[in-house]
Amino acid sequence: MLLNLPDKSPEKILEIFNEVYTKTKLFYLLKTAIELGLFDHLEEFRSVEELAEILKIDVVMTEYILKVLEEIGLIECKTKNGKRQYKNTEISNIFLKEGSFYSLRDPIHSCFENIKNWENLSDILKNKKYRKKEDINSFFPKVIKKLADECKCWELQKILEYIAKYEEFKNAKKLLDLGGGHGLYAIGFTLLNKNLKSYVFDLPDVVKETQKFIKKYNAKNVFTIAGNFYTDDIGNGYDIIFCSYNPGGKNPKIAQKVYNALNKGGLFINKQFFPEKESIEDFLDNIEWNMFDAEGLKKDKRKYTFKGDLNLEKYLDYLKKLGFKIIEVKDINQILGIKYGKAKIIIAKKI
Ligand SMILES: C[S@@+](CC[C@H](N)C(=O)[O-])C[C@H]1O[C@@H](n2cnc3c(N)ncnc32)[C@H](O)[C@@H]1O
Structure with a gap:
């Protein structure tokens, strides 16, 4: 037996485990670096010894980190003088340092929680009682703070700039940001069109947070409407209705409400995750999506999908049936100019 080779070599198995083990070590190294505040002390060049002394950590392992x-x-x-010294690269200064306007530390911290x-x-697989239980009123106020930090690092500015080119936007007087959460889009829209009033419609506990953002950015023409878009009136007379990553964004009943609330000639701008061909990252995200239950959310089995959602093709057909003209459907990566995600932006006009 000892002299017999197995039918197959172990190369593939060892490769898989080595690869994931290396990435896992890297994950924990980054987690530790961020939690120790390492990037906060590397604005200027420092030697290994200096940094280890400041952070009160082992000098040998610091060198390798x-x-x-x-x-x-x-x-x-x-x-x-023959000694190696280190400092942050520009991206670390911008995104990883405490106190930077573009700090991604809070969104990154949520990975450390989720792991x-x-x-x-x-x-969790064997027993449902280990699944995290949330309800939408406690879940979304947390989510929107993370999304605010994330979107203001690139997506927000790129999307605003893209939408600002539309004549309909330039002439708009009243805009609804449906499920607008933090309200940064609504705030940004009013900065780009001084004649515009923006309304952020969201759940009552969320709009309390929206109001903090409105105050923080000293926004004058941004208002909140508290409600549930499945059951409550969303208002009317809007020139633009903007929807970004909200659970109603692929739902036909919400599309009907949007149609009714828009003025003729108004735009429905809808940025949503439309799952198509799924990759290993998506399968892993889908598992994570199924690890928690949120009361009040009718989650479907794929990430960011909800019961009653339509796929992209059916959703576009439905919009046409309602009386929308589809102006464009664009992959968000094309607008952002970076590899970002699998969302699409739909721009539809009420005719
Ligand atoms: C993923 S967040 C998106 C926030 C923001 N639009 C963005 O793109 O960053 C989803 C938003 O939809 C809101 N939302 C979810 N269900 C809602 C409902 N039934 N009625 C109103 N708002 C809802 C949440 O409170 C949250 O602000």
Whole structure:
């Protein structure tokens, strides 16, 4: 037996495990670096010893941590008097430093929270009681803070700039941001069109948070409407209705409400995740999506999908049937100019 080779070599198995183990180590290294505040101390060049002293951490492992961070482009290195010194690269200064306007630390921190569920995957799989239970009134106020931090780092500005080119937007007087959450889109729209009044429609506990953002950005023409878009009136007389990543964005009943609330000639701008061909990342995200229950949300089995949602083709057909003319359907990556996600933006005109 000992001298017999197995029918297949172990190469594939070892490759899979080595690859994921290396990535997992990297994940925990980054988690630790962020939690220690390492990037907050590397605005200027520092030696390994200096940094280890400041953070009160092991100098030998610090040296290797810095080498790893240099390899992945988060810090850079120079040699002074024969000694290596490190400092943040520009992207780390912008996105990883505490206090930066574009800090992504809170959104990244949510990965550190979510990874705990993966450590308990077998319990979650076997027993529903381990699944996190939320309700929409506690869940969304947390979600929108993370989304505000994320979108203001690129997506928000790019989307606003893209929509601002439309004549309908330039002439608009009244805009609804349906499920607008933080309201940063609504706020941004009023900065681009001084004659515009924006209304953020969202759940009562969420609009309390929206109002904080309105105050923070000193927005004058942005107002909130508290309600549930499935059951409540969303108002009317809008020139633009904007929808971004909200659970009603693929739902025909909400599309009908939007149609009724828009003025003739008005635009429905809908940015949503429309799952098409799924990859391994999507399958993993779908597992994570199924790890929690949220009372008040009729979740479907695929991430960011809800019971009653239509796929892109059926949704577009439905909009046409309602009386919309589809002006464009664009992959969000094309607008953002970076590889970002699988969302599409639909621009439809009420004719
Ligand atoms: C994923 S967040 C998107 C927030 C923001 N539009 C953006 O793109 O960053 C979904 C938003 O829809 C809101 N929402 C969910 N269900 C809702 C409902 N039934 N009525 C009103 N708003 C709802 C949430 O409170 C949340 O603000």
